[in-house]
Amino acid sequence: MSTLPQPPRTAAGPQMGALPQLPAPKSRKSLPASAESSRAASPSKLRTPSSPRPTPSKSPLSNSTTNISATISTSAARVPSSPDKSLRRTISIAAFPQPPRPGSRPSTASSTAAPHGLQSSGSVKSKRGSRPSVGTASQRSSKTHSLLSMGGEGKSIPHAELEGSPSQSRSSSAEGSYSTSATTFDEGDETAGTSRSNARSKETKGNVIVSVRVRPNVSGESSANPEWMVDSRRGLLVYNGKEGGDYYYDNVFSAIENNARVYDSAAKRLVRRVMEGYHGTVFAYGMTGTGKTFSMQGTATSPGVIPLAITDIFSFIRETPHREFLLRVSYLEIYNEKIHDLLSASSAVASQEEIKLREDSKRGVYATPLKEEIVQSPTQLLRVIARGDHARRTGSTQFNARSSRSHAVVQIVVESRERVPTGTAQDRRSGLAPGGVRVSTLSLIDLAGSERAADDKERRTEGAHINKSLLTLGNIISRLSETKGNTSQSEGKHLPFRDSKLTRLLQPALSGNSLVSILCTVQLGSMMNANSGETLNTLKFAARAKNNIVSHAKRAEEAFGGGGGDAGSRVLLERYRVEIQALRGQLESQTKVQAEKELKLEEQKLEQEAQERHEEQMLEMQLARTALKERIEHLNRLILSSKSTGVNTQGAMSALGRLSRLSSIDPGSRSLRSSVSQSTLGGYGHSSIRPVSFLSVNSQEFPMNLHLGNEDEEDTMGEFADGKASAQRQITALQADLTDKNRYIATLERRLLQARRSSHSRMSMGIKHSDDSDLIAQLREKDMEINELRLQLDDKDRMLTALRSAARHRDLAQLTLDTQSAGTKDKGATSSPGRESPAPDSGVKRPTPSAELDPGTKRKSMDEVSRILDEMIQDRVESGHLIKGSRGSVRVAPESRRASDSGPAIPVQSSRPASTVLSNSRPGV
Ligand SMILES: Nc1ncnc2c1ncn2[C@@H]1O[C@H](COP(=O)(O)OP(=O)(O)OP(=O)(O)O)[C@@H](O)[C@H]1O
Known part of the structure; x- marks a missing residue:
């Protein structure tokens, strides 16, 4: 790769001037002449990405991959079918920072980027190396502004001017990433005196991916529009109309390419980098009905970027067992310049607390209060997002029966840190992991489509807000080049990010803190002829984005939960760990109490x-x-x-x-x-x-x-x-x-x-x-x-x-x-x-028998009986059962008397005294 010729770089080349009005072609103005002239003075010989197609007479077609010195106008577009010219797209895909793990598997993007039998990134050494890099050719062209200025007027640009356009000094970097060389192949003969810019280019390329997707024609529409030619292999779009020109991007997806292919090429690597700690933003931009929502959400049979990203996120988590992750998701929409929480339980707009955008040094710009849900599985995450989709506002427009009337932003916050080896004594004691927590954010944005003024009042109001925010976005992206080289966000503060909620929210990404992938959708069918201006505007937007957005995305620093302040509060993973420990303790004590209670x-x-x-x-x-x-x-x-x-x-x-x-x-x-x-x-x-x-x-x-x-x-x-x-x-x-x-x-x-x-x-x-x-x-x-x-x-x-x-x-x-x-x-x-x-x-x-008995024996018997009875009575008197009267009478003692040894005596059947009884018995003997 390093042997490939390097493109010429100008660190501070002329920038694009004012942009045409994106949503309303009729009102678009030409770019200022001064800007045009400044670009014309650029020494670059690369053609602008949106430059008009050169006349064949001036640039005969050449398929030769060795014609390194050929201008883009002569090398590109003329031979759209040339297989070797489609290689740069794969190079730009690979331009995302590489994962740190040497064993990481190659991006599927690389393998799928050449649907027509092309090689993957290995084909970077193609003879097409003389061409400007994918997607950057346009930005390097000094004629961009000229073309843009003429865009609204439908004028063509002489090829000679294109050759003189300055090279674009696009600067996208991801610190800590390894990729860059793959994108340096295409400017071979312009390396003289540009070693410094080349080095910078090596560091900075690949953090911004711009792709264009062509929507298939609707049924009944003539299959092809002769004014357009799509070369997805080379990432080229050629317009043969009045403002004809060739447009190169990192990816150009033809109508036959599916969502999986789009995701693999345009977002997959970015998603995986987010998992490694970078912030990443993917957004779809385009005219209404051109397939933004289709690309982002997809269908059940053809899932789009969001569901595929979710699947990938969880695949990454599975593949990274040494780290633990916590995911939380929020989903908001900007409708008529107001932010609504799509996950909030209260669906009534009026009952929702007003959501405002705030900014701090750590989090950048964020919406608050916003519901965040912690998710633990792809299904759960998809369900949350489906809930948000359901709440999103849609309406019927001229071009789309179910048009999104708002900008929708899915934000997935990824927290991760080194997994604590289980059973560590320190861990058991403190409950804290040795390493800090890394927080990164993936923003997946489906913008509302730019559109012409509608008849319906509501649609008109919505359209006005949508168009205004998109116009602001376009303006900012156009003016980003003014801040080029200024890496700090503060230096770009003069840009009108605050003019719309959308741009304010995108500020961190557009200011270079994030990896960015922009998917622009267009429709080229014959019915869209009337909208060629819109399509061109989209393409120009994409070109400016690729040209101007500078990314200095860095891997997020690891924060420690004990840091306090916002950093501490953000690191939910740590907080949850501590909370879980506390809850565990509570649970244990409650279990104990419960057990005690049960015992009691x-x-x-x-x-x-x-x-x-x-x-x-x-x-x-x-x-x-x-x-x-x-x-x-x-x-x-x-x-x-x-x-x-x-x-x-x-x-x-x-x-x-x-x-x-x-x-x-x-x-x-x-x-x-x-x-x-x-x-x-x-x-x-x-x-x-x-x-x-x-x-x-x-x-x-x-x-x-x-x-x-x-x-x-x-x-x-x-x-x-x-x-x-x-x-x-x-x-x-x-x-x-x-x-x-x-x-x-x-x-x-x-x-x-x-x-x-x-x-x-x-x-x-x-x-x-x-x-x-x-x-x-x-x-x-x-x-x-x-x-x-x-x-x-x-x-x-x-x-x-x-x-x-x-x-x-x-x-x-x-x-x-x-x-x-x-x-x-x-x-x-x-x-x-x-x-x-x-x-x-x-x-x-x-x-009587007694009379017959011996008197001595008789007396003896009687005495014995009397003695026995006397004994019995005496016993009973002593035990208190009987009471002896004063004159020898005997009575049964009442119960109470027996208990207390006092009380009235109850007369017995015989009130005679025992002695009387006994003596009375004698006469009878
Ligand atoms: N690549 C594609 N393949 C098949 N159908 C598509 C494709 N792109 C878009 N469509 C279909 O076109 C219609 C409009 O698409 P979609 O709603 O995604 O457009 P949009 O750009 O989001 O529009 P708006 O900005 O109005 O929301 C949908 O019915 C969608 O299924």
Whole structure:
């Protein structure tokens, strides 16, 4: 490449003068003569890009690639089909700064740039090297201004003038980029004395790409317009009309070339450079209906620059695992000189806060407030943009049924930095990456189309704004050459960027901070003949852009999040990292709190369950207690009624007397009692009767008690034989009572055990209950009750034993009586037979058994029975169940009295004092 001839450069060649009116050809003015003359004085022999086509006689066609010294007019355009002349376009594509990675794959642009079988950038060494570089030929021409000045008037420019035009000193650079040599091939014989400018050219070329795309004709239109000739291989457009001339650009896309091809050649490299940290701007410019939106957005089957760029962005991210990226996107439109946020939720224009353009040293010019959405996938990004597209204003115009009525700007901010090696101790501590964050911006702009004045008022208003902003843009681009060489933005401040929102927004890009790709769209069909002026204007705009825009795009510096101020606030990646860490911490602590809460809830639930269980138990115990009280009362009554039976009934007492007598000869009476006691005790723990069944038994008991009561009454009135039956029944009843008590005691024991266990488990869980003391008190109470019951049982046992003993004594006495009666009978005695074995023939009344007993034995038995009863009564008095009156009477102590050991005494069935009872029993013996 370096061996290729270098083009001549003039560092400060004459600049273009005033431009014709772009949107309104009729009002266009010629460029000032002074500007024209200044260009005419240029020493350059290169032809201007928009120079009129030279006459064939003056410049015979030559395909020779070795004719380096040939003027452009003779070398170019004349042989549009010459294959070797199409190479420069590929060179200019490659002119974008190369990626720093040596292993980066070559741009597809290079491979697709030669659709007609041409080589890729390798063909730079083509013999066409004598031609001016693609797209820059026009800018180098000193005749540009002449042509532009004549553009509106349709005059042609003599070829001789073109040859004398100064070379364009276009200066586009990307610091840190490697490409430039590819664009230096074409000015071979003009290198003398231009080494410095060549060097500069090497540094600066390639940052601005200007392409022209020809839209296919609409159906029904004649296929070709003879006035135009398109040579996409050479990036050449030839106009054979009145203002005929050849136009060279970085790319010329014919009607058959698709969006993918356009993207590859015009935008792909720029997009990838943006990913590496450069700012980049792509915009489509052209008359209405010529395919700007089609090129930028495309269709579902043929995606345009925006969707293809998005795909590429994410491909780049995938291919660059050592860096992490954060993308945010905004989408605005400039409609009637007002900025609208296309992503804002409130679609109503009125409700939107006015969006203003601001400027600062770091961000350049930016719109605020503007919604930015963070995107993480191509689909998400495309969806966001589709939403913005939907909100964009369109309307029908003469040339386009769905014409964009606004300039639409998609901005994708790319933040990236070196990925932190995972697990680094420092990273874990600080959460910060060692490197800074690089921020770059890709602006993808679909301008509204320039158009003639419309009939419709609304369209007219819109058109006026559109045309004004485009005119401002054209003016600025025309005047950019005035600032050429002044790299700082401030030095170009006199340019009227503020005359329109569009130019203000494009200011950073036009001032050299950005890589720029301009896609100009034209339509050359026969129907467009009337618009040839418009088409020419577009081409001239493209030429001026290529010629004048100077790019000194630099890779963005890495900023550190901790820097504070705007730089810090912009570096969202860093902020988000810190935020994510903070959120993670919050999440962890919240999870902990949540877990604790759940644990507490669980404990509370358990506690509540325990409480419920406890309450249930308490209720059951309460019921059991009530039942027990009733039972005790019943048993008390039973005891007393048994006693009264023994005391008040003559027969019964006689029987007792006999019993006591018999007990003296029945040493097994005690063992009987003890065996009963043992059986009672043996019942403990074996009973599985539940309190309910106990209660049911208890409730069934009442009639039985009544029945027993009746029997008692019978006993009191009965004779000796009746007394025996009554004693038997009493024994049965007492046994039943004993069984019940055993069961009940077993139940109470069980409850007590359960209560102790649950109390113990609660204690072990560390749960303190306020009613623990209550429970313990109740347990104690229950224990006491059980003890009392045991005592009562003992009483019962003793009573039972006494009664059994009495019954046995009675039976024995009866037996003795019967034997004696039989003896008497045998002797013909006068004694009457006994009741159990009555002598049918005896009318003599049977003597009482006691009368027949030995008086000593009788007294002994009675004493024993009396002693037992005295003991029982004494026990009960001591235990508080009975109260002894002042005159020896005995009463059952009321419950309250028993509890508190005070209260009124309730008279028992027999109010006689125990001694009286016992003494009364004696006369009956
Ligand atoms: N290269 C192309 N191939 C096929 N169809 C195209 C091409 N360019 C444009 N069109 C069609 O032409 C019509 C107008 O195109 P588009 O809307 O893109 O023009 P525009 O320049 O954006 O117009 P305006 O400035 O009014 O918005 C559309 O129907 C579009 O599909």
